[in-house]
Amino acid sequence: MSEGPEPGIVPTAEQKRRQRARSIAIAVTLAALVVLFYVVTIVKLGPRILIRPL
């Protein structure tokens, strides 16, 4: 008798919602870190960092 692949763990709708909420929280945290590093760079090095020649 042939059997298909085992279904494994199938998350419920509620579990998917929570997973999505966690993913959004991680994304927001990473975006906030990007903003923080950007602002701190300007504060520490001065606004002239934006107009230096490449």
Add this chain to the structure above:
Amino acid sequence: MTDISAIGEANERAALSIGGAEVGDYLALMKPRVMSLVVFTALVGLVVAPGHVHPVIGFTALLCIAVGAGASGALNMWYDSDIDAVMTRTARRPVPAGRILPGEALAFGLTLAIGSVAVLGLLVSHLAAALLAFTIFFYVVVYTMWLKRSTPLNIVIGGAAGALPPIIGWAAATGGIALYPILMFLIIFLWTPPHFWALSLNRMGEYARAGVPMLPVVAGRAETQRQILVYSLILAPIGVAPWPLGLAGAAYGVVAIAAGLTMAVLAWRLWAAAPGQPTEQAAKRLFAFSIGYLFLLFAVLLAEHAVVTG
């Protein structure tokens, strides 16, 4: 032989964890109430330090200290999940409740610990970062893994971790350490034992069941009440010390004297209770007041600084 039921249980826990944890569970893992006290005392250390700190750098320092404190909390909950599971106060925490797996709590805590120390060191101050790393190490390894389960002095020595944030805040602002933040450290360090012992007096049974050798469990109520009084009597003058040393003003002196006396009176009432007399209310009152005591002293330091610097 493979234990099928154990595998089923593990799968069930894994399934629960994959979709089970809310974002709030991860926030709870960071012990937000402890974190708030850490952030507040670090803020005072940072603000009262001499010199000027750019608000963005100050905010970054406090963020790193907060996240470092959260990392300590998460690692503590990872390691202590067996103890937490048998105590009613902590049984609903995310790890013992099964909403977050121990390995996830460990990974979360380590990520936050490494991230907070690295960012603090790179963006603010190497000394502050070293102190934050030491604080996390001290709380997780020295207190949680070693002292908590082995000696009734656990919270006396372990309290050093909770007392370090003002020094970290000061170091973030100045790049050094001075007498003033050391005094703030001493105030929190001496405040910790009476604060926690007042709480543990009413939870002796739970600590005993969990096998945690808190002072009331090991030495009994009378000895704990005596030690609470001793620490409160030492704390009161140390709490006032910034005033005669010229580090704080008269307003702080008056508040520190009044608060120190109140703390000592509450500790004395707890100690003076006749043997066999219920001490639950006296312990609760001392515990509640102790939270206000620390907040009040640091709030006045902050307010005085704001008034002086206008």
